[in-house]
Amino acid sequence: MQIPTGKLIAIGGAEDKGTEVEKGELHKNNLNFFELGILRRIVEEAGGIKKRIEVITTASMIPFQVGENYLNAFGKIGCVNVDLMHIRNRADAVNKEYIERVKNCKTVMFSGGNQLRLSTIFGGTQLLQILLERYHKEESFVVAGTSAGAMAMSNTMIYEGNAARAHLKGEVKITTGLGFIDDVIIDSHFEKRGRFIRLAQAVATNPSCVGIGLGEDTGMLITDGNKMEAIGSGCVTIIDGQDIRFSNIADIPEGNPFSIDNLKVHICEKGNGYLVTEKQFLPEASEGAVTKKQVHVE
């Protein structure tokens, strides 16, 4: 299996801001919709403030305001080469100008909003294909996303699921994401919105996927398509279903509460790491340990 050389940076969204802004009213402080520390890390991983960043506002229903906020935030840390791609539908997604631009940037950043807009608008497009190829082949090509933009990164994507009803089979709705990474399911706003049971249900339906629950102001930098490093001020909750001994979820009717015996859970803060393939928590992400690269390529 090919090891991607690019980097993914999935961010959980912001406390009391971020996607709430979708509901109509623009939050006054939305400029700081996530901490500048995380933005700085994105810029650093892509090679510095001069490298081209394209912000894709497709997930949002208020793309102009959201886009403006990204320009301001990147501007604050000195980025001078940032632009917005207001792709609103599949017709926009085949626009030649946009295709050229995704060929020439060093970073794409998917904004928050509705992740189902990302999968429905980009699924099967040449634009997505270019991003996937660049991510797989180019060192220091960065695909970043916040909230919906983070959730859409994985091949398995939650697009709906009320946290308070997430203990009921079928309440958590899943479809195919943009496919930058397999074997994980990424959830966002994890602490504030109480999404543990929701992500556990997604993991229970196929334990080949590890659940990655991103807190607010918190993210995971993913390299080699496998090695994760927690960044930001909060925590990341990892749910590993590999050792589930019992679950009734296949056998109960839709709408009934499900049960699971033996999930493994890890809580990562800044600097901790996790290896997806090896299902291994790393106290220090910087300590190499075994990576997919070393395992598969010798």
Next chain:
Amino acid sequence: MQIPTGKLIAIGGAEDKGTEVEKGELHKNNLNFFELGILRRIVEEAGGIKKRIEVITTASMIPFQVGENYLNAFGKIGCVNVDLMHIRNRADAVNKEYIERVKNCKTVMFSGGNQLRLSTIFGGTQLLQILLERYHKEESFVVAGTSAGAMAMSNTMIYEGNAARAHLKGEVKITTGLGFIDDVIIDSHFEKRGRFIRLAQAVATNPSCVGIGLGEDTGMLITDGNKMEAIGSGCVTIIDGQDIRFSNIADIPEGNPFSIDNLKVHICEKGNGYLVTEKQFLPEASEGAVTKKQVHVE
């Protein structure tokens, strides 16, 4: 170690009702603050609708309304022998009438509210001592509690902890509860209020305690001081820290995010069970498996 012969029934509270009512405004439908199915089970475990029930409203700041709701709810299922004990302070707790009454009932039910009121008012009192003795020695003596009343049952009790900041060391405040059961930490309103990280922090600080996260309209019936059976419509999340391989919580300063490698988590729905001492999930609570009784008494 003595095996208690009584029963504990810890209930997680109600969806959008229950302790929210503490904030001042009485919820219109507060009557149904938890499902009658759970109340029926309490009554059944205590020996039927004629047995004496004392509702202790101490945790609540609106004891008269809350008490009225309990009378109505128990009345709905045919209980005719229910009364309220509005113990407001430690002076009330030594009132001879109340002491007589806790000697003569078959069930006590602690209402929701603030669990710190329960520990501060009942801690070290004769009244609590009588309840503990009866619980330990009398078969079918039932101690029930909802929300704060459930959280106060364990020896280790969370009394405060904002869910959104629960990833920070020291945000989760713990003290000694009423001590009906050791080796567990009970949390309530678990799903709706997103308390996974909060309970995980409590478990991380001493993994000898198993975290019991009770969802809304959901409870655990505990027999032999060890065997749990999930009841109600939601789910119970169990957090077992016994196999934690790494945690930084002892070493970081207060206010910093903590990390944990390898929590074991189980999600129980109605009918599932859990053995605290053996740290064992039971797909069918009714299937005896090993109990503390069998282990310790032969």
